[in-house]
Amino acid sequence: MDFNPCMKHKVVRKAVRMFAEAELGPIAHDIDRDARFPWEVVEKMRPLQFFGLQAPRAYGGAEMDSISYAIAIEEVSRVSAAMGLCLTVHNSVGVYPIVRFGTEEQKRRFLPAMTRGERIGAFCLTEANAGSDAGGVETTAVRDGSDFVLNGTKIFVTNGGCCGAALIFAITDPQNPQRSAGVFVVEKDTPGFTVGEIEDLCGMRANPVSSLFLEECRVPETNLLGRPGDGIRIGLTALDTGRIGVAAQALGIAQAAFEDTVRYSKERQQFRKPISSFQTIQNYLADMTTEIDASRLLLYRACAMKDSGRPFGAEAAMAKLYCSATATRVTNLAVQVHGGYGYSKEYDVERYFRDAKVTEIYEGTSEIQRMVIARAVLAQRT
Amino acid sequence: MLKMVVCIKQVPMVSELPWDPATGTLQRDLAEGMINPACRSALEAALRIRETEGGEITAITMGPPMAEEVLREAIALGADRGVLLTDRKMAGSDTSVTSCALARAIERTCAGFDLVLCGFSTSDSETAQVGPQLAEELTIPGVAYVNSIEVAGRTVRMQRISDDFLETLEMDLPGLITVTADADSQRHVPLGGLQRAFAEADIATLDAEALGLDPERIGVKGSATRILNVYSPTAAKKNLVLTGAPKRIVEQLFARFDDKIGGAIGKDLKMDRKP
Numbered sequence: 001m002d003f004n005p006c007m008k009h010k011v012v013r014k015a016v017r018m019f020a021e022a023e024l025g026p027i028a029h030d031i032d033r034d035a036r037f038p039w040e041v042v043e044k045m046r047p048l049q050f051f052g053l054q055a056p057r058a059y060g061g062a063e064m065d066s067i068s069y070a071i072a073i074e075e076v077s078r079v080s081a082a083m084g085l086c087l088t089v090h091n092s093v094g095v096y097p098i099v100r101f102g103t104e105e106q107k108r109r110f111l112p113a114m115t116r117g118e119r120i121g122a123f124c125l126t127e128a129n130a131g132s133d134a135g136g137v138e139t140t141a142v143r144d145g146s147d148f149v150l151n152g153t154k155i156f157v158t159n160g161g162c163c164g165a166a167l168i169f170a171i172t173d174p175q176n177p178q179r180s181a182g183v184f185v186v187e188k189d190t191p192g193f194t195v196g197e198i199e200d201l202c203g204m205r206a207n208p209v210s211s212l213f214l215e216e217c218r219v220p221e222t223n224l225l226g227r228p229g230d231g232i233r234i235g236l237t238a239l240d241t242g243r244i245g246v247a248a249q250a251l252g253i254a255q256a257a258f259e260d261t262v263r264y265s266k267e268r269q270q271f272r273k274p275i276s277s278f279q280t281i282q283n284y285l286a287d288m289t290t291e292i293d294a295s296r297l298l299l300y301r302a303c304a305m306k307d308s309g310r311p312f313g314a315e316a317a318m319a320k321l322y323c324s325a326t327a328t329r330v331t332n333l334a335v336q337v338h339g340g341y342g343y344s345k346e347y348d349v350e351r352y353f354r355d356a357k358v359t360e361i362y363e364g365t366s367e368i369q370r371m372v373i374a375r376a377v378l379a380q381r382t
Numbered sequence: 383m384l385k386m387v388v389c390i391k392q393v394p395m396v397s398e399l400p401w402d403p404a405t406g407t408l409q410r411d412l413a414e415g416m417i418n419p420a421c422r423s424a425l426e427a428a429l430r431i432r433e434t435e436g437g438e439i440t441a442i443t444m445g446p447p448m449a450e451e452v453l454r455e456a457i458a459l460g461a462d463r464g465v466l467l468t469d470r471k472m473a474g475s476d477t478s479v480t481s482c483a484l485a486r487a488i489e490r491t492c493a494g495f496d497l498v499l500c501g502f503s504t505s506d507s508e509t510a511q512v513g514p515q516l517a518e519e520l521t522i523p524g525v526a527y528v529n530s531i532e533v534a535g536r537t538v539r540m541q542r543i544s545d546d547f548l549e550t551l552e553m554d555l556p557g558l559i560t561v562t563a564d565a566d567s568q569r570h571v572p573l574g575g576l577q578r579a580f581a582e583a584d585i586a587t588l589d590a591e592a593l594g595l596d597p598e599r600i601g602v603k604g605s606a607t608r609i610l611n612v613y614s615p616t617a618a619k620k621n622l623v624l625t626g627a628p629k630r631i632v633e634q635l636f637a638r639f640d641d642k643i644g645g646a647i648g649k650d651l652k653m654d655r656k657p
Contacts, residue, residue, distance in 0.1 A: 007448070007451050008577075010414070011451055011580075015576060016573075019571075022570075023570075044570070049574040050573065062573040062576075062577055063574065064573060065577075072573065
């Protein structure tokens with residue numbers, strides 16, 4: 001067992017860090033304040049293949065292994081969690097389900113524009129009455145000849161305002177919603193597909209999270225991934241991968257908060273000493289770094305299991321549960337150590353604190369992660 | 383087809399690094415490595431030349447085995463192949479021995495080369511000697527401190543800032559150019575290229591024996607340079623508070639600093655002062 005990062009992973013981290021610090025660093029604060037999605041950075045990310053991180057090379061992807069993927073998301077999120085969110089959703093639950101479940105024709109039709117970043121992906125499961133309960137989806141897709149006609153409203157869609165292709169969860173048989181869910185690829189220019197208002201959220205403000213409306217939105221049956229009824233399976237598989245991305249994102253936020261806190265604690269003087277010389281602060285720093293390290297190890301293990309082809313759902317859930325809890329605890333302590341300044345928008349820890357919370361909510365709440373983990377435990381043990 | 387060689391060096395990423403007081407060398411094992419910024423400019427220059435003129439780029443480095451990292455990065459950025467010179471026996475080589483080793487490696491692995499590009503200097507030792515010495519070793523012309531390059535057939539036209547002048551020079555190929563760090567705005571590493579650079583890159587590893595170097599004339603033993611002392615320079619700041627009425631303050635300011643202020647505005651203030 002080797003706990004040292006290999007040369008490739010070190011270089012991936014360095015490359016993404018240099019990009020993120022150079023291109024996102026100077027604007028991360030402003031895009032959060034202005035709730036502005038940074039298209040100019042998307043433009044720069046496109047040729048570097050940030051929008052095809054794990055997609056096969058044949059479809060324009062970078063074909064990264066999962067640890068490299070997690071490192072890339074972590075490093076972007078360390079600078080701008082909202083942009084990390086855009087990438088993880090696009091790659092994990094936008095591109096990946098098509099790579100995994102799409103036909104060759106679908107891959108050729110949808111993937112190149114997505115991996116080039118011309119069509120940013122979104123994953124639309126959540127509705128007013130469905131979220132953790134994927135079976136509660138009310139959006140319908142009714143067959144009409146060789147088309148399906150979609151009707152319904154999706155809410156809290158990450159990348160909603162910037163997406164070019166949305167994966168829509170819809171039921172094809174209202175009499176049998178549990179067994180008829182399907183995932184449809186709907187391109188933004190399809191008539192009947194409209195983007196709602198951008199949500200006014202606590203954190204991740206640079207990501208245009210919105211509602212999406214489907215009104216008599218007609219797509220060919222060739223836009224259905226798998227068969228009617230495969231929806232739940234596709235969704236759950238996508239979410240396993242998505243959880244690796246969100247865990248990496250949470251880890252990046254925690255790492256950023258930790259680094260700022262160490263720096264600040266060495267600079268800030270109270271009682272004529274840097275506050276880092278006080279045991280209370282040292283205890284906080286020790287807790288922060290220990291939790292971050294443990295989070296990282298859990299995450300990379302889930303990634304390694306995924307790449308070795310073994311089931312990794314429970315491990316991804318553990319990583320997501322723990323990394324997101326670490327992010328909220330670490331950012332909370334970061335604000336505490338910064339004192340009044342930490343509560344001010346002048347300091348980045350205030351943004352990290354707001355951004356962290358949602359990592360415990362989306363891509364399956366912490367409560368759902370515990371359910372997934374407990375199910376795996378109960379299935380394995382007698 | 384233009385055959386280009388880019389010499390790159392792995393340097394520590396942080397400026398404040400621990401160093402070994404006994405030998406006066408940096409404790410490189412404690413630092414993250416990166417491509418020296420000026421070497422990155424040299425690579426960028428080569429990539430741009432290839433974009434217009436075509437050709438192939440070999441990245442070459444000398445260093446510990448972990449220096450392979452910068453070759454992979456160079457390949458991810460677009461170099462066609464890499465050559466790593468690594469041998470414990472070469473550790474501690476001075477700039478002269480390093481230039482000799484690089485020259486032998488270039489002759490062996492890139493016979494018939496047209497253009498060698500180097501960073502003008504490295505951020506860890508700042509000698510700026512390897513490039514010019516390498517030109518001597520290869521018996522080709524060399525131009526240092528270049529910040530723009532144009533290739534036309536067998537001629538290269540270059541510009542460099544020399545004091546307050548912009549010099550334009552021409553050189554026939556084969557030749558060597560050292561490039562300044564700010565020569566070109568540098569591209570970011572493409573992530574797919576990085577994966578490929580680790581999966582399928584062409585990297586040759588050579589040691590002193592493969593280069594045909596005399597073991598007596600390499601490493602610390604073969605180096606004429608001795609580092610006598612390495613220390614962190616300390617800059618002390620002293621605050622000076624001038625008091626009194628504004629007129630008095632201005633008078634004091636000019637009395638003390640007229641030479642500095644005059645130097646900044648290009649005027650001899652002593653001559654102006656009223657008697």
